[in-house]
Amino acid sequence: MESVFQIVLAAVTGCFLVCILRKYSPEYAVSVTVCLGIFILVSLLKEITEIKDFFSSFSEYGIDSEWLKSIIKITLICFVGQWGSGICSDIGEKSISDKIETAVKITVIIMCLPYIKEMLQFVSVLE
Amino acid sequence: MKKIILFIAVTFTAMWICVGATGEFDGIDQINSFGTAQEIIDGILSGSLELNGSNMADNFFSLIFSTLKSDIPMIVSLISCGLVLALAENMRFMGDTGEIAVLGGKMIVAVMIMTPAVKVIQKAGSTLESITKFSTLFMPPITTLLASCGAQTTATVLSPSSVLISTVLINIISKFVFPLTVSGLAVTLCSGCIKRFGGITGLIKSLTVWTVGIVFTLFSGIIALQGIVSSVSDGMSIKGLKYAISSSIPIIGSTVSESASMIITSAYYLKNAGGIMGIIVLLGICLAPLIEIMCFYFALKITAEIMNVFSNGNTGEIVKNSAEYIKLAGIALLGVAVIWFIFLGLIVASGGAV
Numbered sequence: 001m002e003s004v005f006q007i008v009l010a011a012v013t014g015c016f017l018v019c020i021l022r023k024y025s026p027e028y029a030v031s032v033t034v035c036l037g038i039f040i041l042v043s044l045l046k047e048i049t050e051i052k053d054f055f056s057s058f059s060e061y062g063i064d065s066e067w068l069k070s071i072i073k074i075t076l077i078c079f080v081g082q083w084g085s086g087i088c089s090d091i092g093e094k095s096i097s098d099k100i101e102t103a104v105k106i107t108v109i110i111m112c113l114p115y116i117k118e119m120l121q122f123v124s125v126l127e
Numbered sequence: 128m129k130k131i132i133l134f135i136a137v138t139f140t141a142m143w144i145c146v147g148a149t150g151e152f153d154g155i156d157q158i159n160s161f162g163t164a165q166e167i168i169d170g171i172l173s174g175s176l177e178l179n180g181s182n183m184a185d186n187f188f189s190l191i192f193s194t195l196k197s198d199i200p201m202i203v204s205l206i207s208c209g210l211v212l213a214l215a216e217n218m219r220f221m222g223d224t225g226e227i228a229v230l231g232g233k234m235i236v237a238v239m240i241m242t243p244a245v246k247v248i249q250k251a252g253s254t255l256e257s258i259t260k261f262s263t264l265f266m267p268p269i270t271t272l273l274a275s276c277g278a279q280t281t282a283t284v285l286s287p288s289s290v291l292i293s294t295v296l297i298n299i300i301s302k303f304v305f306p307l308t309v310s311g312l313a314v315t316l317c318s319g320c321i322k323r324f325g326g327i328t329g330l331i332k333s334l335t336v337w338t339v340g341i342v343f344t345l346f347s348g349i350i351a352l353q354g355i356v357s358s359v360s361d362g363m364s365i366k367g368l369k370y371a372i373s374s375s376i377p378i379i380g381s382t383v384s385e386s387a388s389m390i391i392t393s394a395y396y397l398k399n400a401g402g403i404m405g406i407i408v409l410l411g412i413c414l415a416p417l418i419e420i421m422c423f424y425f426a427l428k429i430t431a432e433i434m435n436v437f438s439n440g441n442t443g444e445i446v447k448n449s450a451e452y453i454k455l456a457g458i459a460l461l462g463v464a465v466i467w468f469i470f471l472g473l474i475v476a477s478g479g480a481v
Contacts, residue, residue, distance in 0.1 A: 063200040071232045075215045078228035115238045
C-alpha cells in the first residue's frame, strides 16, 4: 500500500524534473528516467516476492505449485523484459529494445520446452 | 441324470466364481464392503454375512466424494493458473512479450489438463480390458448353463455375439475411439494456444460422436434381434422334445417328460443366478471408472465456469472444450457397459419356455 504512494509520488516528481531538465540538459533527463524506472522496480520487489511466496505455499495444502511457479516465472520474465525494453525505447535505442524482446521470447520458449516434451510423451498413449 | 446335470452346472458356476475371486477385477472391491467374492461365499456358508444396503450405499457415496475430493487440488491449481494468466493477459497492452507470456501460460495449462485427462482415459481403456477378461471367464459356463436349460439355439446364437462384443466392439472403442478422444483433446488444447485448429477439432469431435453412435446402435440392434429370434426357436424345440418323449416312450413317457421339465427348470434358475451375478460383477467393474470420469468432467466444467469470470481470453473455453472429450470417453465406456447389460439381460430372460 505504502509502496504505491511512494511510487506514484516519485513518478510524478520525476516527470516534473524530466520536463524541466529536457529543456536545459536532455542527457540528465534520460538519466532521471532510467533511475526512476529502477526505483519503481526495486520498490515492487518486495511485493513480487510476496506473490511468489504465496503461490509457493500452495504445496503445503497438497496442491502442486510447480505449474503455478512456472506461469509466474514466465509472467515476471515478460514483465521485466518489457520494462527493460521500454527504458531502452525511452532512451531512443530501438534496436536494443527489440533485442531485449527477442531475448525474452527465446527465454519463454526455452521455459516451455519441458511442457512441449511432456505433451509429446502423450503420443505413446495413442500407440 | 438330474444329479449329473446339477453337478455339472454347479461345478461350472463355482469355477467362474472362484476365478473371479482371484482379484482380477479390483473395481468391484471399491463399492463392495463385504470383501472379495471368496469372502462373500465363505460368509454365506458360515452364516456370518449381513447383507444390508446401507453399507453398499455408504461405500458408493464415499467413492463419489473421495473422487471429487481428489480432483479439488487440480481445480485450485487450474483456477490459480487462470488468475495469473488473466494478469498476463492484461499485460498485453505492453506489447509482444505479454502475448508470449499468455501463450506460455496456456501451454502449461494445456499440460495440466492433459496429464490427468490421459490418465482417466487410460483407466477407461483398462476397464475395457477387465470387461474382456471377465467375458472370457464368464461366457463358457453361462453358455453351458443356457444350453442345459433347453435354450440351445440362444446359446448357439449368443456365443458368437459375446465374442463379437468382447473383441470387435471393445477393440473399436479402445483402439479407435479412445485414441481419437486423446487426439481430439490434444488438438483442442493446441487450438486454445494457437487459434488455427478449429476445423480439425470439429472434425475429430464429430468423427468420435458418429463412430460411437453408429457402433452402439448397430451392436444393440444385432443383439436384440438375435435374442428375439432365438427365443422363439428354443420354445419350439423344447415343446417338440417333450412331445417326443411323452409319445414315444410307452407307459412312463409322461413321467419322464415332466422330469425333464423339472431338470430344465432347475438349470434355468442356476443360469438366472449366474446371469444376475454377472450383471453385478460388470456393474462393479464399470462403476468406479465411470464415477471417476463423471467427477473429472464436472471438475473441469466447474473450473471453466470460474475461469470465465475473471479471464478475458479463451482459457475458460479451453477447459470447457476439454471437458467435452472426457464426456465422450465416458459415453463410450458407458455404451460398452450398456451393451453388456443388454446381453446379460437377454441371457437371464431366455430359456424360460418349459
